[in-house]
Amino acid sequence: MHILFDTGCRVHEACEITIGDWQHSHFGREIRAINKGSFGVRTKNLYLSDRTVKILRKYVDTERYVVDKHGRKLRDLMNMPAPMAHETPLFLTSINTRFSEDYFRSHFWSPALLKAGIKLRIHQIRHWYVTMAIKNLKDISKSEEELEKNRHILRLLMSWKSDMLSVYDHSIQYADLPNFANQLHNKMEEKIKSENLITQKTKKSDSKDQDSEMTLMLNEMLWSN
Structure with missing residues (x-):
């Protein structure tokens, strides 16, 4: 969700982010991403705040590491070969699959709205x-x-x-x-x-x-x- 607030990107664009999309900036403030109508081609860059970079790195070494079937942490992903990195999702579900929009909505967006006591469309x-x-x-x-x-x-x-x-x-x-x-x-x-x-x-x-x-x-x- 931090990526959405930092960049204004669409949900499906964030869900499609791969390790390779972030790896090119050495897991820094820049992430490559698809755009509406780009048919999977990375045609734009997303720029993150320093706070979001820290949160994402922590996510990789804690939550993602737990569900990654290879048990890879940030240090491992830094050395991942580019072809493999571009095929490896950044965000993983509890069963080691790529995030979908529906998964994000049900596991993150809806719980956050419920806790805040408000109703909003994600867009x-x-x-x-x-x-x-x-x-x-x-x-x-x-x-x-x-x-x-x-x-x-x-x-x-x-x-x-x-x-x-x-x-x-x-x-x-x-x-x-x-x-x-x-x-x-x-x-x-x-x-x-x-x-x-x-x-x-x-x-x-x-x-x-x-x-x-x-x-x-x-x-x-x-x-x-």
Whole structure:
């Protein structure tokens, strides 16, 4: 779910992520992903916050490791041959199969909604992300020229198909994507903290901490709309 909040990607795009999609960045902040209508081809990049990277790495070494029939941890996946890595799902079910949208909805989305006591369509995360990104464009733009450039970069970040893409050189735009995404993450997190929607939690079990964080994310999404 953290990937959805960080990137505004679609559920099926997140479910299709493989080890190879993340391996190329050395399990850092960038993940390759499919796009709507790309027929399985990785045509866009997802940029994660540092917090989500830590959560994903922990997931690989704990939850995923338990259900991986080969018992592989992050250090093992780093050395996995590329062809095998591109065939190996990042997210595994309890029976060692790739996540499906239905599995994610029943095991993660629905329980989080139940705990938060709210009703939401999962696609609203994508709308929330875009809305927050647009709201924060002015905050990270120092001039009208930079604001217009950032609008175009956002279109690239979301991999939208449009005839109105930037007049700027594409190589410059793509180089700006990671930094642009990082600025958005920082602004979003600052906004949440300023409204006291992220609080210091005492040490609890991992599952309880994750449930609490999911509730905060969902509440923030509702509040911001």
